[in-house]
Amino acid sequence: MRTEYWPAFGIADILAVDNGLDLTSGGTREACVALAIDLLFTPPRTPWYKGVIERFGRTVNTRFIHWLPGTTLGKATSDLGYNGADEAVLTFSVFKELLEQYITTIHNKTPSRKRVLSPERLFVKGCQSWPVRIPTSMSEFDAAVALSKNAVLQQSGLTFLRLQYQSDALGALWNRSPNGTRLQFKVNPLNLRTIQVRHPATGEYFAVDCVDDFQWPRTLSMHLAVRAHAKTMGLSPDERRSLARAENDLMKKYADAAKNSARALRRMQAELLRQSQGDMAVEGIADQVFMEPESDSYPDAFDAVYEDENV
Structure with missing residues (x-):
């Protein structure tokens, strides 16, 4: 086609x-x-x-x-x-x-x-x-339409839906910030690989990558679906190993569904x-x-x- x-x-x-x-x-x-x-x-x-x-x-x-x-x-x-x-x-x-x-x-x-x-x-x-x-740029547009979130800055970085984000810049900011400091950041729902963190002093945003070993790119809806599927399997959605099992099972179900719809796709095309x-x-x-x-x-x-x- x-x-x-x-x-x-x-x-x-x-x-x-x-x-x-x-x-x-x-x-x-x-x-x-x-x-x-x-x-x-x-x-x-x-x-x-x-x-x-x-x-x-x-x-x-x-x-x-x-x-x-x-x-x-x-x-x-x-x-x-x-x-x-x-x-x-x-x-x-x-x-x-x-x-x-x-x-x-x-x-x-x-x-x-x-x-x-x-x-x-x-x-x-x-x-x-x-x-x-x-x-003016795709990065500017992505930041404008991204979701605004905030979380407490820890030595391990920032956590969003049990995804861990860390970088050298974020680590340096933790060394200079008091305990309990909350940071604002932007999340692109179409790609959770990188978040844009707002510097509390300058107001400028800098990129911080996720350090978890998942399949990328990863959308917000996909991540939420995997967490929900983990619960249906009796697994903890907060454990990375459980999420990996749930994701593999969900991908298998998607693949089986895609095979069943291949004939209908060709007919409609x-x-x-x-x-x-x-x-x-x-x-x-x-x-x-x-x-x-x-x-x-x-x-x-x-x-x-x-x-x-x-x-």
């Missing part, structure tokens, strides 16, 4: 969100302040305040997700003689790959009924009239490729622009009724 270009980049000027706990959290607010983003909370039960993303969610549901094995169709399916759990064969990584292929090959190149240009061309045109802000190159292509428009049909042609079982925040 070929990789399509996806023109999506830059820092938003305004971010309109609902009142979900993940969006009202301190981490979201801190990241928006650091990146100079105006965070706008919409009133409860008012999806029309962010109609573009709500409509995008419905389109992805009806044109992609509800055609995948294991879908619940967004409603009860008992009367259809269909059980989504029995058909669930896709791992998250496979689903992510298929979703990216759908967005880049079909959605981004398909104009809506009311617009001549596709989302891809609208984005490029918008960048010409309103230049996109770009971070072929279908997406067919759609992206099929008879919907409009002659005379570059980059294979696709037109949306005037009326939905899906079976009744796939006619989902959109509900706010229901994906």
